[in-house]
Amino acid sequence: xxxxxxxxxxxxxxxxxxxxxxxxxxxxxxxEIHAVIGPNGAGKTTLVALLAxxxxxxxxxxxxxxxxxxxxxxxxxxxxxxxxxxxxTSIFSEFSALENVALAAQAHTGHxxxxxxPAAEDAALRQGALEALQKVGLxxxxxxxxGEMSHGEHRLLEMAMALATNPVMLLLDEPAAGLGPEETxxxxxxxxxLKQDKGVLLVEHDMDVVFAIADRITVMxxxxxxxxxxxxxxxxxxxxxxxYLGEEG
Amino acid sequence: xxxWADKSGxxxxxxxxxxxxxxxxFAISYWDQxxxxxxxxxxxxxxxxxxxxxxxxxxxGMISLGHSVYIGIGAYAVGxxxxxxxxxxxxxxxxxxxxxxxFALLTGAICLRTRGAYFIMITLAFAQxxxxxxxxxxxxxxxxxxxxxxRSDFGGLLDLENNVVLYYVILGCLLLALLLVHRIVNxxxxxxxxxxxxxxxxxxxxxxxxxxxxxxxxxxxGMLCGLAGxxxxxFTGFISPEMMDWTRSGELIAMVILGGPxxxxxxxxxxxxxxxxxxxxxxxxxxxxxxxxxxxxxxAKFSGKGFGALVGRIRGAR
Numbered sequence: 001x002x003x004x005x006x007x008x009x010x011x012x013x014x015x016x017x018x019x020x021x022x023x024x025x026x027x028x029x030x031x032e033i034h035a036v037i038g039p040n041g042a043g044k045t046t047l048v049a050l051l052a053x054x055x056x057x058x059x060x061x062x063x064x065x066x067x068x069x070x071x072x073x074x075x076x077x078x079x080x081x082x083x084x085x086x087x088x089t090s091i092f093s094e095f096s097a098l099e100n101v102a103l104a105a106q107a108h109t110g111h112x113x114x115x116x117x118p119a120a121e122d123a124a125l126r127q128g129a130l131e132a133l134q135k136v137g138l139x140x141x142x143x144x145x146x147g148e149m150s151h152g153e154h155r156l157l158e159m160a161m162a163l164a165t166n167p168v169m170l171l172l173d174e175p176a177a178g179l180g181p182e183e184t185x186x187x188x189x190x191x192x193x194l195k196q197d198k199g200v201l202l203v204e205h206d207m208d209v210v211f212a213i214a215d216r217i218t219v220m221x222x223x224x225x226x227x228x229x230x231x232x233x234x235x236x237x238x239x240x241x242x243x244y245l246g247e248e249g
Numbered sequence: 250x251x252x253w254a255d256k257s258g259x260x261x262x263x264x265x266x267x268x269x270x271x272x273x274x275f276a277i278s279y280w281d282q283x284x285x286x287x288x289x290x291x292x293x294x295x296x297x298x299x300x301x302x303x304x305x306x307x308x309x310g311m312i313s314l315g316h317s318v319y320i321g322i323g324a325y326a327v328g329x330x331x332x333x334x335x336x337x338x339x340x341x342x343x344x345x346x347x348x349x350x351x352f353a354l355l356t357g358a359i360c361l362r363t364r365g366a367y368f369i370m371i372t373l374a375f376a377q378x379x380x381x382x383x384x385x386x387x388x389x390x391x392x393x394x395x396x397x398x399x400r401s402d403f404g405g406l407l408d409l410e411n412n413v414v415l416y417y418v419i420l421g422c423l424l425l426a427l428l429l430v431h432r433i434v435n436x437x438x439x440x441x442x443x444x445x446x447x448x449x450x451x452x453x454x455x456x457x458x459x460x461x462x463x464x465x466x467x468x469x470x471g472m473l474c475g476l477a478g479x480x481x482x483x484f485t486g487f488i489s490p491e492m493m494d495w496t497r498s499g500e501l502i503a504m505v506i507l508g509g510p511x512x513x514x515x516x517x518x519x520x521x522x523x524x525x526x527x528x529x530x531x532x533x534x535x536x537x538x539x540x541x542x543x544x545x546x547x548x549a550k551f552s553g554k555g556f557g558a559l560v561g562r563i564r565g566a567r
Contacts, residue, residue, distance in 0.1 A: 052454055054450065054453075054454070073453075073458070074453040074454055075453050075456050075457055075458040075459075076458075078453070078454055078455055078456030079456045083454075083455070084454055086451075086454075090448060090450065090451045090454075091448065091451065092444050092447040092448050092451065093447065093448075094443070094447050095443075095444070095447070099440070102440075103440055103441075103444050103452075103455070104455040104456075106437060106440065106441070107452075107455045107456035107457045108456055112437040112438055112440070112441045112457070112462065113438055113462075113465065114436055114437040114438055115432065115433050115436050115438045115439075116432050116436055117436060117437075118432075118435040118436060119435065119436055119437045119439070119440045120435065122437070161451075161455060165455055165456060
């Protein structure tokens, strides 16, 4: 395992006495897909929000590429190379697919206090956006209005937006949620390709997906991590079977 | 490119409108109806103000109910120097733009910490604070206002005392405002503003510090409206706090909604409808606001994208 990209120590956050995330620690390296699984309400989405900076942690530290980013705001974390997708699709529905991705890319090309030249004529931006769309398989849909695309296309568009920011690490909150079997297969292929040069934190409910592509798995229950290990270790862990996998048979 | 092709009808209407505005003074002097020159000047000034409001409201999703404060500040930037016999046009213009810029920067930095109804209320509150400040300054006439005896002086360059010259200066400012907003909303900056209106959290998660962009947009909008205020002070030759009362801000919002928020020419069309209704209907009835209200309801209920879209819908339904 190469040097860790993301290191989390003792991360906690409660909402009015309920510990959504409690003393979570994990490490994710470049080239690794680290899946976080757990039953509904285990605090997985809260964890992603804490890592992305949308929520402030009550305690704990987050280190990214050896810098402490615990107090960084969301945009600053994104510009460091930490990209995320949302469980519930979050896009710019008035814009075309290409504009969605180009806007994401624009956030990483210096400041945007450029008032005169049309952004649509920025060839470098368009090219990068188009490449990201092609990578997720939406190359032909670039001019379509994002609001009118299907659910599956929205999931892919979210991925393209994250990729366009040229991230070092991806935080993916259920990227395959609601996808059909073929779309899921395509998404799995995409994730395997992406992990070559990035770190990936994957929150996912689909156990087939998780066990197919995860290098390491962390299991969360009621805000706590109860186990971390390789897929084989997790599959054979008694606590995990009892708390989580057992429910699914 | 495609945007223009889709809206080519509107483009030609806009071009025709500009041509009519350009030629209007000749017709008006031919038929000797100077009253209509005044109507058109007021219409164009309010169009500039509505265009500036549209930049934050239509494109940026920042609904300000205090925008007419910038008309007031711009007008007082003519009136207060004039009170001290200072008529230098450059100075007055810089005061108007600078005053509005500083006011927008200071209040915007606070307003933009809030969202939704709170944003509306706090913009209203700041504008009303200015309103009552000027009401209470006896030196400058309090709520009776001030008469400006001479318009901004640009030496031999421009003689604003000549109504036709002032008319073309206003028309030039209107075209400048349209060009400026057109370039801004399509620029990198404009994409950030529109993206933030669409989905602010997403903007932050892809890496945009949205606050500084919104604040800059708020300042640009305030300064552009300050230009309208400077023109208004010169045009009316009279200023009073009533110019920045919140009902005036409400009228600006009505113009933007009538014309279609988030479209380039919409606010100018809205201002035209507003002024023409006021001019024509107020001859017939003092209750002309009733008809304005009915039209607003129709536009809001059936199109949400302004008068042009409403007409399009009616034509499409036939």
